Amino acid sequence: MLIFCRKGVSLMAESSSMKIRVEELESGMVTADNVIEPGTDRVLLLKGTTLDSVMIFNLKERYNVGEVFIRKNFSASTISAEMRAEIDIHQSLSTLKDVFGSDDEKPLKEFTKEASKQISNVANDLITSLYADDNILLKMHQLQSYDDYTYKHCLRVAMMSVTIGKSLDLPRSKMRDLCEAALLHDIGKRTIDIDIIRKPGRLTDDEFTAIKKHPQNGYILLRKNGGYSEEIMNAVLMHHEKFDGTGYPLGLKGEQITYLARIITVADVYDALTSNRPYRQPWSVAEAEEFMMGGANTHFDYDIITAFLNAFAPYPVGENVILSDGRHAVVISNNSNVLRPVIRLTDEGEGDEVIDLYNNFKYLTLSIKSLDKDGINE
Ligand SMILES: [Fe+2]
Incomplete structure (x- = not known):
């Protein structure tokens, strides 16, 4: 042409x-x-x-x-590393779209060797990008949209999973498996009727039963492909299991759920909470992280949640914030509780007062309400 x-x-x-x-x-x-x-x-x-x-x-x-x-x-x-990473993300997205198909297409019947080769290339690019540029997660948010297609969700979950893996000091060889499994974790959804996947609002019991088949369906697609390790296939199969045994499809508990699956679960839930849905607004980063903390040892593995919170501090140093009493401040350092950092007041007349929102009990009733989008970053 x-x-x-x-x-x-x-x-x-x-x-x-x-x-x-x-x-x-x-x-x-x-x-x-x-x-x-x-x-x-x-x-x-x-x-x-x-x-x-x-x-x-x-x-x-x-x-x-x-x-x-x-x-x-x-x-x-x-080309800077940052630019390179951005290019890789756009390329990854378009490859994933080719592999998964757009959401208007018929359900996926087969996951071919050619498709798995492409996924493997995407995993390589993503891992290289994430090691080259720590700020790549900011770009991840650009991938969020109202039409939240499976391939975009899978890319974000892969980027988050690899970031958590990095925070857990996972060896690079394991990162490859983690990234590929995360890219493919919802591929089974492409076998389910699109009207159910896209249905706004509450699902009927039958519809929910159909959706709950997607982990096994994904496992079966990968097994038929023949090119995947048990580790990758199990991570796909187990990504909806919960640490306390109340998840699906197998009701596995604790370490019965593979390590990679436990990481992907954290990334998957966080992405679902912070993404747009036709029937609700996305949760704020702080709301989602509060929820995730609350699920440590029940829904999630505590150690993985800790690594996740370290990697995704909602209020990075230098960020401008609005406090629960309406005053403005800038974050100057983080605490072990990432929702309660050390801040410095920035409104005129406050005298640059520094407040430790976690260690100074005098301020326990004071919290961060939101990021101050209009604030000037220091
Ligand atoms: Fe899923």
Whole structure:
């Protein structure tokens, strides 16, 4: 498909240019010719445009552009780790969409070897990105949307699981299994009637019974694929088990639930709480973390919850916050209770007073109400 130049204009762009596939584009590359929307005369990008990750994502996902002429003097080393990570996330998302199918498609019948190879590549990219850029979780929130498709949820859960794994000092070889299992944890949902998956509001008993089959269905898809270890398949099978034995499908307890499954459970619940749903607003980070803390040793493994809370401090140092009494403050350090950090008051007339919300009992009735989005970060 010729998509990289205007109709009637020579296909040869500048002699110092090369034609590359959109999958290989990188932020910072400069177009050596106009980029045209396939099947039309519409110019999407002018010659000489420096590409960023959003442009690249749109070229591939929105406009189905196949190839682009870029200038040859581009050096991959000019891309920052952060940019590289962002590119990887967009690429991962589009690969997952290919593998899972969009939510309008018929239920998935088979998980092919080709699909599992793609998932394995996504896992590699994600782990590399997460080791290269600690702030990558901020980008994860950009993936949240009202139409919360399974493939996006799976990507976020994988990013969170790997971050928790890092906090638990999991060896890198285990991280691969964790990431692949997290990417695939809900693949069984793609075998369930989409009307049930997308139903807003409360499910009937029959519908809930159908949904509860997705862990086994995922396990069966992976087993038929033949390329997965028991560890990965069990993590998919057990991601809805609860630490006290009240989960499904097997009602397993404590360490009967595999370690990887226990990590994915934490990431899965947190993502469900903080994502939009057709029938409710997302919970705030603090509300969700309060809930997660409350579930330690019942729903969740205590050690994993601790690692999770360390990795996802809701009020990072330097963050501006609004207190329960309406005053404004900035976080200056964190406590073991991540919801009650040490803060400094920032309103005029407060004299820069420092308050330890956890260790100073005088302030036990004072808490953080919300992040101050309008505040100026220090
Ligand atoms: Fe699930």
